[in-house]
Every structure is written in structure tokens, then in C-alpha cells.
Amino acid sequence: MEKHIPVSISKQALQRMPYYLQALRAARDSGAEIISAPTVAAQLGLNEVQVRKDFASVSDTAGKPKTGFQTSELISAIERTLGYDNSNDAVLVGAGSLGRALLSYRGFEAYGLSIVTAFDVDPNLTGGEISGKQVLPMNKLESICRNMNIHIGIITVPASQAQSVCDALVGSGVLAIWNFAPVHLNTPDGILVQNENMAASLALLSKHLSERLGSKLND
Amino acid sequence: MEKHIPVSISKQALQRMPYYLQALRAARDSGAEIISAPTVAAQLGLNEVQVRKDFASVSDTAGKPKTGFQTSELISAIERTLGYDNSNDAVLVGAGSLGRALLSYRGFEAYGLSIVTAFDVDPNLTGGEISGKQVLPMNKLESICRNMNIHIGIITVPASQAQSVCDALVGSGVLAIWNFAPVHLNTPDGILVQNENMAASLALLSKHLSERLGSKLND
DNA sequence: TAGATTGTTAATCGATTAACAATC
DNA sequence: TAGATTGTTAATCGATTAACAATC
Structure with a gap:
């Protein structure tokens, strides 16, 4: 009875992940250590609540009100979820x-x-x-x-x-x-x-x- | 104010059309002049009501209770909808x-x-x-x-x-x-x-x- | 006729979005 | 502090599916 995966991610959310990844990497590469859900949402043409929920579903570190999420943390959380690490x-x-x-x-x-x-x-x-x-x-x-x-x-x-x-x-x-x-x-x-x-x-x-x-x- | 397209087809339904087309062509080629929604549904792993609705949304000739739909009629209806005719x-x-x-x-x-x-x-x-x-x-x-x-x-x-x-x-x-x-x-x-x-x-x-x-x- | 299949209305389901209190 | 952003609960939306009467 061990549930290690806390939130199950919907198929749709999973398919949005590569887009997040791309946007987050671009942000990181241009120096953004912190990024907010509304920013990402605007860039990808998505709803900001949806973005927040999606982020929450993969990352275990919460975002900080007023500031946002740590870019690098989110990137590795998504990579881990998608299994891009293991070939x-x-x-x-x-x-x-x-x-x-x-x-x-x-x-x-x-x-x-x-x-x-x-x-x-x-x-x-x-x-x-x-x-x-x-x-x-x-x-x-x-x-x-x-x-x-x-x-x-x-x-x-x-x-x-x-x-x-x-x-x-x-x-x-x-x-x-x-x-x-x-x-x-x-x-x-x-x-x-x-x-x-x-x-x-x-x-x-x-x-x-x-x-x-x-x-x-x-x- | 002319509405020539009666039912607007959802994106999802539209994406199912090529699968219907493939299944219907295969049926026609093996001699099936008539085909029923439950048959197609079983073949494609879909719900039969969904198949009936999808068929209704593209074809203007109705199906016949007990028998089904005319295969060739459905095929050309879908081809017309998808615009496969005009390159x-x-x-x-x-x-x-x-x-x-x-x-x-x-x-x-x-x-x-x-x-x-x-x-x-x-x-x-x-x-x-x-x-x-x-x-x-x-x-x-x-x-x-x-x-x-x-x-x-x-x-x-x-x-x-x-x-x-x-x-x-x-x-x-x-x-x-x-x-x-x-x-x-x-x-x-x-x-x-x-x-x-x-x-x-x-x-x-x-x-x-x-x-x-x-x-x-x-x- | 009996029963399989049709078309349609209503219920369900799941995802998206709106509303809002909590927080830094 | 004030206000932007967070997380969450509730409302909305759309698609799928169940139920059922009509029909050949």
C-alpha cells in the first residue's frame, strides 16, 4: 500500500510539460533564476492557474508568493517526471x-x-x-x-x-x-x-x- | 447570415475521422456495402454512441435502424469533410x-x-x-x-x-x-x-x- | 413479430477556469 | 505596508457515455 507518486498527472498536463521545459530553459539561459506562473502562462498562451497546478503536480518544492518558482528547480522536476534522464x-x-x-x-x-x-x-x-x-x-x-x-x-x-x-x-x-x-x-x-x-x-x-x-x- | 455547415465538428471528432476512413475503406474493400456503428466502434475501441454522433455530424444521409450505414456514402462524406478531394x-x-x-x-x-x-x-x-x-x-x-x-x-x-x-x-x-x-x-x-x-x-x-x-x- | 440498430435527450465525467484567502 | 503571486476550493465548460423511445 505504498503510494510514492502523490499526484497523478493527466495526459494533457504531461503533454504540456515539454513546452514548459522549453520555456523554462530559455528563461534560465537568459538569466532568470526565478520565474512566475503568470509569466510562463502568457508566453505559452495558457491559463495561469493551469500552469500553477501543472507545476505543483511535478515539483515538491512550493512556489513563493510574490516572487514565483525557482527556474532550475522546476526544470529538473520536469526532466525527472518525463524521464529524460534515463535513456x-x-x-x-x-x-x-x-x-x-x-x-x-x-x-x-x-x-x-x-x-x-x-x-x-x-x-x-x-x-x-x-x-x-x-x-x-x-x-x-x-x-x-x-x-x-x-x-x-x-x-x-x-x-x-x-x-x-x-x-x-x-x-x-x-x-x-x-x-x-x-x-x-x-x-x-x-x-x-x-x-x-x-x-x-x-x-x-x-x-x-x-x-x-x-x-x-x-x- | 448563411449557415451552410449545419453541425460544427469538435476537434476531437475531426481527429477520429481518419481512423473511421481507414476502417470504412477496409470494410468496403472486403465487400461490406453496409456497416453498423457498433461494428466500427468495436474495431476502433470507441463508444458506439460516439461513432453514431460522429457519423451524423459529417453525413446528411441517415443510417437505417437494424441495418446500419452505407459504407461508400460514409466514406465520401468523410473525405468531403476532410477536404482530401481538393489538394x-x-x-x-x-x-x-x-x-x-x-x-x-x-x-x-x-x-x-x-x-x-x-x-x-x-x-x-x-x-x-x-x-x-x-x-x-x-x-x-x-x-x-x-x-x-x-x-x-x-x-x-x-x-x-x-x-x-x-x-x-x-x-x-x-x-x-x-x-x-x-x-x-x-x-x-x-x-x-x-x-x-x-x-x-x-x-x-x-x-x-x-x-x-x-x-x-x-x- | 422480435430484436438489432438508429437518433436524441439526460447524466456523468474530467479538465479548465474563476474566485478568493493566505503569504511574502 | 501594499500588491503581486501563490495554492485551493468551487463553478464552468465541453466531451463522452448511459438511457430509452423510434424504426425497419
Whole structure:
């Protein structure tokens, strides 16, 4: 009956954390040792109460009335919450155009993610390397994941194959899946699927444009 | 005072549309001329009332009790809503590792997005091509956007430059911004910013893992 | 007919925001 | 001190879900 995590953080709040982090680091780098919630809120276009609550949910040191919060303290509190300190290894399945893109993208290390290998069904790709990372055949998936203790799988295969790849990953001990295929994946309880569905983003962009431009064109 | 759009669709509902589309197309391709809301709901792990409401919000033909909805009718209703029929041109700013990745990604056309050119500050890149798309210097941004009537800008520059690039895009007549930089962008009213913040996604993955693995390791 | 499915109204749920006393 | 900022409780808001009558 030990509850070490005091406040559980909502999904939404968690997703705001990287924005706080970015703003706080910028503030620190320009010399602000102390920062107030209203300041951050204004910068990020958020409500100040929300910012205060979010800060309270990750940090155990309270803010000081009239002054604010200690910048460096908040930064490390958020980094601790997000686990950017301990690096997470991941495998990527699907070395197509998007897969290759992610393999060569150098931005993930900053967030503690490192893609260790890629897998693909195409025998023309397997055995080779992409951006210094090996591309292995699918039958090596389970042994690699088990041996290297990998718990994150990145899916960049076509929609039609995503579910079977997902099943294979789950069967190999993966606990969290970053899904770039525009499909819903069914998984057992306890497995997190984070969808990075570009189609969903484009849906919003496209709708906004048709609303802004549509009326003019139709008249 | 003409209201042609009857029901306004929530952001969340809009983001579910691509999933419906994928599921409906798959159903149609395997011969299902009629499909029911409970079927789709089960497949996508959603509530069936939600699915019915979502369908009702895009389609003007009602479903038939006991049978369901006409698959093809729903598909075209969603496509119409998302504007996948009319293609949207976009420019991309920042031909770094992520920018190049998106330029070479062939998956966007299916959603009606076509990236026509890229821009970058680096004189080593400008003048060249990436995946058959020209890379132009920043001072050409406004004229290109104006002449080609471009309303979508994709930002793949480092966080520190994202805001100024955003301002330049807005100043060039862009109405919707797809932002891959892990920063909040301030924009005037009427401009849509869709954030594709990988850091925010990683935050969720990372938290889930530390919850699943953390307790074991700490004991 | 019987029963699955539809559309809709009302209840629930969770997150955001407003109000306000406490404090440095 | 005066006033900006904090933390917290209560109100609001919006989306999801439950309940149910209508219908083929």
C-alpha cells in the first residue's frame, strides 16, 4: 500500500510539460533564476492557474508568493517526471520512407530516446545499414528485444501490416508503441499505444483552410 | 447570415475521422456495402454512441435502424469533410534532418497535401534540390507564397528560430501552420497552428514505461 | 413479430477556469 | 505596508457515455 507518486498527472498536463521545459530553459539561459506562473502562462498562451497546478503536480518544492518558482528547480522536476534522464532504447519496424526519416533524425537523443536497430520484411534492405543502424529481418525481432531488454517499438510500416507488427512487438516484450501508421491498433491491457497520426493532424489543417477560404470561393 | 455547415465538428471528432476512413475503406474493400456503428466502434475501441454522433455530424444521409450505414456514402462524406478531394499546396521551412525526411516522405499526397518547395537559411543547401523539390533562400519565401497562393507552412527549423519563421510565414499569407518545432508559437487570430510535437508524444511513452518498469527496479 | 440498430435527450465525467484567502 | 503571486476550493465548460423511445 505504498503510494510514492502523490499526484497523478493527466495526459494533457504531461503533454504540456515539454513546452514548459522549453520555456523554462530559455528563461534560465537568459538569466532568470526565478520565474512566475503568470509569466510562463502568457508566453505559452495558457491559463495561469493551469500552469500553477501543472507545476505543483511535478515539483515538491512550493512556489513563493510574490516572487514565483525557482527556474532550475522546476526544470529538473520536469526532466525527472518525463524521464529524460534515463535513456530508453527502441526498435523501429518498417524501413520505408518514413522509417528511414526517423532513423536519420538526430533529434530524439535529447529526449532520452535511442533507436538501436530497424527491422524490415524486404530482403533487399535487411543486412544493410541506414544512418549507421542495422536493418534486420523480422525473425530476429523477438530475440533482439528480449536480449537487449527493449520496451519501445516504433511502427512505420504500411497500415495493412501495422496490426501484425504490433502483435509481434507485444509478443517480444515491448510495453510502449509509437505508432506512425494511420490505423487503430488493438493491444492487450497495459500496453501503451501513442499514435502519431499525421492524417489526423492534416485533417485539422485542412478543415481550418476550407473554413477560411471556402466561403470566399463559394460566393 | 448563411449557415451552410449545419453541425460544427469538435476537434476531437475531426481527429477520429481518419481512423473511421481507414476502417470504412477496409470494410468496403472486403465487400461490406453496409456497416453498423457498433461494428466500427468495436474495431476502433470507441463508444458506439460516439461513432453514431460522429457519423451524423459529417453525413446528411441517415443510417437505417437494424441495418446500419452505407459504407461508400460514409466514406465520401468523410473525405468531403476532410477536404482530401481538393489538394492543398504547402511550403516547408528548414531543410535539416527532419525537413528532408518530410520532403522525401511519399505519404502525404493521399491526404491531399503536396509540398511544393523548401526554404532554408543555409547557403550550402539553397539552390539545390531534395527529393526533386527545390530549396530556396528565405528571401524568396513571401513572393513564392503569394504567387502560388500557398496557405500551409510546415516548420522544421530548430526551436530557437521557429517563432521568426512563423512570423515570416504569416506575413506571406499562410493561414495554417504545421509546427514540428518543440515550441509554442504565438500567432494572430485566425491562424491555425497544429503542433506535431514529438517531445510531447515521447513524454507519454516515457511516463508509461517508468510506471510499468519503475516499481520493479526500485524494489 | 422480435430484436438489432438508429437518433436524441439526460447524466456523468474530467479538465479548465474563476474566485478568493493566505503569504511574502 | 501594499500588491503581486501563490495554492485551493468551487463553478464552468465541453466531451463522452448511459438511457430509452423510434424504426425497419
